[in-house]
Each structure stands twice: as structure tokens, then as C-alpha cells.
Amino acid sequence: MRIEKEYRIFEDIEEVRIFNATKKDFYKPTPKEFDVEDMPFQELLNNVSTEIHSFIPYENGKDFIIQRLGTFTLNKYNSKPKDAMGRRLSKISPLFFDILHEYFLEVYESHTPKKIRFVYYNGKKLTKLSTAKIVFDMDRIFVVTNNVDTATNRRVDADYRTFDEDKTNMMENFSQTGSYYKVHGKYVWSQGVYNIINRAKEDSDDFYNIVFDLVIPEDQHIVDKIFYLTNNETSQCGEVIRIRTANGVMKVIEVNIYSYFDDSGIIIRQGLINDITQRSDYGLSKPVDFLMDGFKNSKKLALLIEPLSKKQYEFSKGFYYMIEKDYGDYNHSRKIMKNIVEKDVVKNLNKLINGELDKIDEVLTFKVDGNSNNKKIVELYIERFNYNNEVHSLGFLTDVTEDIEKQDKLVASNEQKVVLIKEIHHRVKNNLQVLNSFLNLEKRAYKNDPDLIIEHMQTRLTSLALLHEKTYGTKDFVNINLKDYLVDHDMKTEGFMELPSQVEFETIVDEDLNLSIEVITPLLLIIDELTMNAIKHAFPDNTATDNKITKQITKLNEGDARLIIKDNGVGIPDSKSISKNLGCEIIKSLTSQLGGKISLIECEKGTAYELIFPIRMDHTIN
Structure with missing residues (x-):
């Protein structure tokens, strides 16, 4: 005893x-x-x-x-x-x-x-x-x-725990710190202390110093000194001691103890405990930090411990992925804010650092190493709070660059769809107006031959339907490959037109000739008109063989192309008369719409036309 x-x-x-x-x-x-x-x-x-x-x-x-x-x-x-x-x-x-x-x-x-x-x-x-x-x-x-009664597990003096316990637990987990209060001779221990001493809470922990109980014999005199100083000479004391945990691990801890009176005159003793094993000369690693470990493989999310502190900060690996620096090459300072594009964000960060704001929640653009060609969009959240009579900070950094890009593409895609729908409606309306004009003209010219009117209209409708199928299916109004299109066009024309026997279509088109819909629509209708004229007039002998209609389209330069369409039929006996018929008037109108120039060219047999036309015209979609 x-x-x-x-x-x-x-x-x-x-x-x-x-x-x-x-x-x-x-x-x-x-x-x-x-x-x-x-x-x-x-x-x-x-x-x-x-x-x-x-x-x-x-x-x-x-x-x-x-x-x-x-x-x-x-x-x-x-x-x-x-x-x-x-x-x-x-x-x-x-x-x-x-x-x-x-x-x-x-x-x-x-x-x-x-x-x-x-x-x-x-x-x-x-x-x-x-x-x-x-x-x-x-x-x-x-x-x-x-x-x-020390056998109870009742929490005591909880009123003195005025800090946010969730934030405290997180801070203590990452910084390997813990704290306790002693009021009326009874202790209140934070979770961080149990992390340091590597054990769970026990019923009697409220009634004795669970840290000092683990001090090795060689450092027991330091504990005696702490008790003496805090009881008799000073309200504050700090020492470094060594403890051995229940599982035999020795740790080096820094202990700071403060004594003060609350508003009721009750003496409060507060102890702050910091595991400095990793930083000590003993070379022992600190326990696995489970929370930080959960962030270690994330490149898009970073946890920021004390981001407002230049000396005591600790960031998860995601931070270094985002700024593209190695851990050892980075020195934390305000200089990093120079790489933030948004000036209002920098202004709010400075207010947070100076204590004018309690928290910030911003989306910002970060230039990696100040490089304007390497930008990342990140969400930044930092909160300041008081803990143990000191200001601390905790934050999260999330790389949302890919998410923003996907969102922008989705918005652009939705906008493009709206524009495309409007464009389709506009094209259909215009084409119907053109076809209606042609129909009215032909009704007057061929009122006694309704079957011919229907055949011509069917040809034009089929051509425009094919154009809709190929362009609106791919949502590309600017780059329509003409060769692919005309091959399909010939097959469909052969399928529905009443052709003279053994008429062959031959189509030769440059492989890389891509046209916009503004060019290809009138060009297609011109080809239809010339083809129908050739079928109607070039081959009057139904018993003749080797009948051919040839289309050759070549690129002349970066701005112009040429269409030569010819047949090997009977030819035109009077070129002046042909220029006055309805078909020729329609072709002239379409050529004017296209901004091209068409001419009848001489050939040994049959009829041939040359059309020079621009490859590009102003497009309605920007």
C-alpha cells in the first residue's frame, strides 16, 4: 500500500x-x-x-x-x-x-x-x-x-467538448494527434488518442491517464515533472515522452498540457497529444492512417489537411496528380494561387486565409505550372474552424475537367440537335417549294402528258429523298461524299424510270470530292434534269444497244469542280431550239442558284454539257 x-x-x-x-x-x-x-x-x-x-x-x-x-x-x-x-x-x-x-x-x-x-x-x-x-x-x-462509480461507461463533462467531433476525428486521424479534457478529476478522451495508443475505449478510461500509463520507465521522470509543473508552477507545459502500446509498439509523442478556468470557475485541464514517431530520431513509422489511405489512389479527388498552413499541411496524392508535381518537389505557399485564372476566386481565397470568410466553395481554372495550354477545372472547398483554441482548416479538391468537357459536349450536342432539326425543316420546306414551282411549270407545259409530269416529279423526289437519307442520317451537312452518293443515285434511278433498252449509267467522280448540302442539292437536280432530257430525247430507237449516259465530276482546284454529263445518243439537231424548252429553263435556274456556269459542248456523237460550279457555299449552320 x-x-x-x-x-x-x-x-x-x-x-x-x-x-x-x-x-x-x-x-x-x-x-x-x-x-x-x-x-x-x-x-x-x-x-x-x-x-x-x-x-x-x-x-x-x-x-x-x-x-x-x-x-x-x-x-x-x-x-x-x-x-x-x-x-x-x-x-x-x-x-x-x-x-x-x-x-x-x-x-x-x-x-x-x-x-x-x-x-x-x-x-x-x-x-x-x-x-x-x-x-x-x-x-x-x-x-x-x-x-x-468507475465501473460505468457514462460520458462525463460533455459540455466541455465544444468542438465539432466529426471534424476533430478527421483532423486527428490525418495529423496523428489526440486530445483530452480533465474536469472534476475525470477524463474525456478524443478518438485520436485511441488511434495513437492502438486500442479501443475501456470503461475505466474516464478515471486515469491512459497515455501516461504507457510511458516507458526511462521517461517516467518526465511524467512526474509534467504533473509537478502543471499542479504548482505553470498553467502550460510541453514535453516529449516515449510510450509502449498494448501491442508492443514504441512511439514518440509530444504532450502539451494547459490549465484554465471556465466561466463557472471550474478548473479545466486540456491535453494535446501528437504522435511524432515518424519525425523523431527513432525511425519508427506511424500507424496506418485509414482515412488518408482511402484517398491514396485517387487522381481526381484530394483531401487537404491544413491547406491554409505553410508548415503543417498534409495533402493526399490526388493533389499532386492535379498540379503535376512530385511530393518532394512541392513547397506549399500562396504562390500556387498565381496559377488560378479566376481573380474573384483568388480574392476569396485571400479572404479565407485572412479570416474574413469561414469557408469557400468554388469552381476554378488552374494553369499547371502557369501553362495556359495545360488547364484543369477543379472544384475547391475549404473550411476554417476552431479546435483546441486554434484555427484549423480542412478541404477537398476535385478535378472536374473531364466532367465539364463532357457536359459542354452534351450541351453542344443538344444545341446542335436543335439546329439540325431547324435545318431539316428549312431544307424540306425549301425543297418542297422548288418542287412545287417545277410542278406548276410542267403542268402548264405538259398538260396533255400527266404521266411525264409524274415521272419527272418522281425522279426529283427520289433524288431529294436519297439526299435526306444520306445527310440527315449522319448529321453532316458540310461533307457529303459525292461519289458514294451518285452510285446510289444511279441505282435508284434505274429502278424507277422507264428507260430505253440497254441504257447504261457510267459515273466517274473524284474520290475526295466532298460537297456541302447547299451545293449538292441544286447539283443533283441539275443532273436529274439533264439525265431525264437524255433519256427522253437521246435514244429514240428502242432496239439500239450500247446506250450510255456518262457523268464525270472532277475537282479543278480548291474552290471549283467540273461536271461533264454526256450521252452517246442521236444528238441535238438544233441547239438553239433546245435552249428555249422548259427543261433548259429549269437547268438555268438551278445553275444560277448553284452559282455555276453551264454550257453545251461539242462532241462527235450525242450531247454533252459542262457545268463549272463552286465546291463550297455559305452554310447556314455555324
């Missing part, structure tokens, strides 16, 4: 620590020596939550006669009130007499109350805690005791 006494100056309380005492040390049955009266309101005193003991001074305080012991104490020693009343304290409990006599005598002589805290240990485990107040009244010494 060992007894330690210490006056805790900042709490203004005497602390008595009793180690490894047994019931026999505290209580020895003794015969009654004095007759004493019961205290008034005895039944009431038996039913209050605190214990009240009463002692009558004997021989001017040389000893004290027990008038009453509290129910908790009597039950602890399996005794009844009659077993304690009328006995001297020095005989029934020599241990308590040795501990309390000087305090009782001081209060008896000065009539000034005194506070004592009793802390009972079995080994290093706290087994009982009680706070007592000694007062003198009615010529008696009264001891009012509040006993704490």
Missing part, C-alpha cells in the same frame, strides 16, 4: 492518491467507547445522493469521535451505523486517521472549509474516485462526499 498527497494549486484542492489498499487497511472493528446521539434528520440524510459524515472533536482535536458514517461507506465495509457510532477514528480506521487528521484539525481550528479528492488505485487502474468537502459547524466536523 502507498499513499501520495499533493496540493493541486490550479484546482485549489488536496488530492490523496491511495494505491493497493484493502478493506482491512481502512476498517477495523472496535468496541464502542462513547454514547452519541443520532444526528437530526437521520432518515433524510440516509436518502440523499451525497454522503454526509459527522465527527465530534475529542481532546481539542487530538482525535475525532464518529457520530455518523454515510451509507455508501458503511455498505462498502459491510457495517451498520451502530458498528461505527461512538468509536474513535484513530482506532476504527488508523489509515483514514493518518490521512485526515491534519485536515480535520486545520478546519477545526480555523473554521475554514477544505476540499479533498480521494483517488483509489489498484495497480495503475483507478477503482474509486470521491471528492470531499470538510466543514466545521455545530461544534462538529462534517465531511460531505460525492462518490463516483
Whole structure:
């Protein structure tokens, strides 16, 4: 058994620590020596939550006669009130007499109350805690005791935990720190402390220092120094000590302890614990940080610990992927903000750093190494908060470059679809208007030959339908490959037109000739008109063979192309008369719309036309 006494100056309380005492040390049955009266309101005193003991001074305080012991104490020693009343304290409990006599005598002589805290240990485990107040009244010494049951797992003094526990746990996980509060002799430990000492919470942790309990013998003198300094000389103390965890791992920790009074005058002792093993000379790695480990493989998401601090920051690997720097090559400073494009974001960041804002939530453009050709779009969230009377910060950085690009493409695609729909409606409307004009002209010219009108209209409709199928299916109005188109066009024309026997279509087109829809629409209708004229007039002999209609389209230069369409038929006996018919008027109108120039060319057999036309025209879609 060992007894330690210490006056805790900042709490203004005497602390008595009793180690490894047994019931026999505290209580020895003794015969009654004095007759004493019961205290008034005895039944009431038996039913209050605190214990009240009463002692009558004997021989001017040389000893004290027990008038009453509290129910908790009597039950602890399996005794009844009659077993304690009328006995001297020095005989029934020599241990308590040795501990309390000087305090009782001081209060008896000065009539000034005194506070004592009793802390009972079995080994290093706290087994009982009680706070007592000694007062003198009615010529008696009264001891009012509040006993704490250390077997409960009840959280105590939670009102003193004014910080955000979720943020605190995250901060402590990443920075390998922990903290505790000690109020009324009871401890409140943060999760970070349990991470450092590598164990889960136990029921009795509220009642002893679970960190100092692990200090190696070589550093025990430092713990003694901490207790002495914080109890007697200063309200602040910082030391470095070594502990050995339950699983045998030795760690180097930095301990900072502060004592202060709350608004009610209650003494609060706060301890901050930092695992500095990795930074110490012992070369031991710190425990796996599970939260940081969860971010280690992410290139698009970064966790920022203390991003507003130049010295104590810690960022997950995603940050270094985003700025495209190695961990060892990066020095954290405000210089990184020079690479942010948006000036208003930089302004808000400076306000956050200076304490004018509590948090920012921004989307910004970051130039990697200041390179305008290497930009990334990131979401940045940083929050400032107070923890342990200091300002801390926590943030997240998310690379949304690809997401923004996909979003922009989706928006552009939706806008393009709207434009395409409008363009399709516009084209269909224009083409129908053209066909309607041709129909009206032919109704007047060929009123006696309705089958010819229908055949011509069918040819034009088929050509435009083919154009719609090939262009609107690919959503490309600018680059229509003419050769692919005309091959299909010949096949469809052969399928529906009533051709003379053995008429062959031959089409020769440059492979890389791509035209816009503004060019190919009138060009196609011109080809239709010339083809229909050739079929109608070039081959009057239905028994003739080797009839051919040839189309050759070549690229002359970057701006112009040439169409030569000819047949090997009977030719035109009077070229002047042909220029005055309806078909020729339609061709001239379409050639004007195309911005081209058409002419009849001489050939040994048959008829041939040459059309020079531009490859590009202004397009309605920007």
C-alpha cells in the first residue's frame, strides 16, 4: 500500500492518491467507547445522493469521535451505523486517521472549509474516485462526499467538448494527434488518442491517464515533472515522452498540457497529444492512417489537411496528380494561387486565409505550372474552424475537367440537335417549294402528258429523298461524299424510270470530292434534269444497244469542280431550239442558284454539257 498527497494549486484542492489498499487497511472493528446521539434528520440524510459524515472533536482535536458514517461507506465495509457510532477514528480506521487528521484539525481550528479528492488505485487502474468537502459547524466536523462509480461507461463533462467531433476525428486521424479534457478529476478522451495508443475505449478510461500509463520507465521522470509543473508552477507545459502500446509498439509523442478556468470557475485541464514517431530520431513509422489511405489512389479527388498552413499541411496524392508535381518537389505557399485564372476566386481565397470568410466553395481554372495550354477545372472547398483554441482548416479538391468537357459536349450536342432539326425543316420546306414551282411549270407545259409530269416529279423526289437519307442520317451537312452518293443515285434511278433498252449509267467522280448540302442539292437536280432530257430525247430507237449516259465530276482546284454529263445518243439537231424548252429553263435556274456556269459542248456523237460550279457555299449552320 502507498499513499501520495499533493496540493493541486490550479484546482485549489488536496488530492490523496491511495494505491493497493484493502478493506482491512481502512476498517477495523472496535468496541464502542462513547454514547452519541443520532444526528437530526437521520432518515433524510440516509436518502440523499451525497454522503454526509459527522465527527465530534475529542481532546481539542487530538482525535475525532464518529457520530455518523454515510451509507455508501458503511455498505462498502459491510457495517451498520451502530458498528461505527461512538468509536474513535484513530482506532476504527488508523489509515483514514493518518490521512485526515491534519485536515480535520486545520478546519477545526480555523473554521475554514477544505476540499479533498480521494483517488483509489489498484495497480495503475483507478477503482474509486470521491471528492470531499470538510466543514466545521455545530461544534462538529462534517465531511460531505460525492462518490463516483468507475465501473460505468457514462460520458462525463460533455459540455466541455465544444468542438465539432466529426471534424476533430478527421483532423486527428490525418495529423496523428489526440486530445483530452480533465474536469472534476475525470477524463474525456478524443478518438485520436485511441488511434495513437492502438486500442479501443475501456470503461475505466474516464478515471486515469491512459497515455501516461504507457510511458516507458526511462521517461517516467518526465511524467512526474509534467504533473509537478502543471499542479504548482505553470498553467502550460510541453514535453516529449516515449510510450509502449498494448501491442508492443514504441512511439514518440509530444504532450502539451494547459490549465484554465471556465466561466463557472471550474478548473479545466486540456491535453494535446501528437504522435511524432515518424519525425523523431527513432525511425519508427506511424500507424496506418485509414482515412488518408482511402484517398491514396485517387487522381481526381484530394483531401487537404491544413491547406491554409505553410508548415503543417498534409495533402493526399490526388493533389499532386492535379498540379503535376512530385511530393518532394512541392513547397506549399500562396504562390500556387498565381496559377488560378479566376481573380474573384483568388480574392476569396485571400479572404479565407485572412479570416474574413469561414469557408469557400468554388469552381476554378488552374494553369499547371502557369501553362495556359495545360488547364484543369477543379472544384475547391475549404473550411476554417476552431479546435483546441486554434484555427484549423480542412478541404477537398476535385478535378472536374473531364466532367465539364463532357457536359459542354452534351450541351453542344443538344444545341446542335436543335439546329439540325431547324435545318431539316428549312431544307424540306425549301425543297418542297422548288418542287412545287417545277410542278406548276410542267403542268402548264405538259398538260396533255400527266404521266411525264409524274415521272419527272418522281425522279426529283427520289433524288431529294436519297439526299435526306444520306445527310440527315449522319448529321453532316458540310461533307457529303459525292461519289458514294451518285452510285446510289444511279441505282435508284434505274429502278424507277422507264428507260430505253440497254441504257447504261457510267459515273466517274473524284474520290475526295466532298460537297456541302447547299451545293449538292441544286447539283443533283441539275443532273436529274439533264439525265431525264437524255433519256427522253437521246435514244429514240428502242432496239439500239450500247446506250450510255456518262457523268464525270472532277475537282479543278480548291474552290471549283467540273461536271461533264454526256450521252452517246442521236444528238441535238438544233441547239438553239433546245435552249428555249422548259427543261433548259429549269437547268438555268438551278445553275444560277448553284452559282455555276453551264454550257453545251461539242462532241462527235450525242450531247454533252459542262457545268463549272463552286465546291463550297455559305452554310447556314455555324
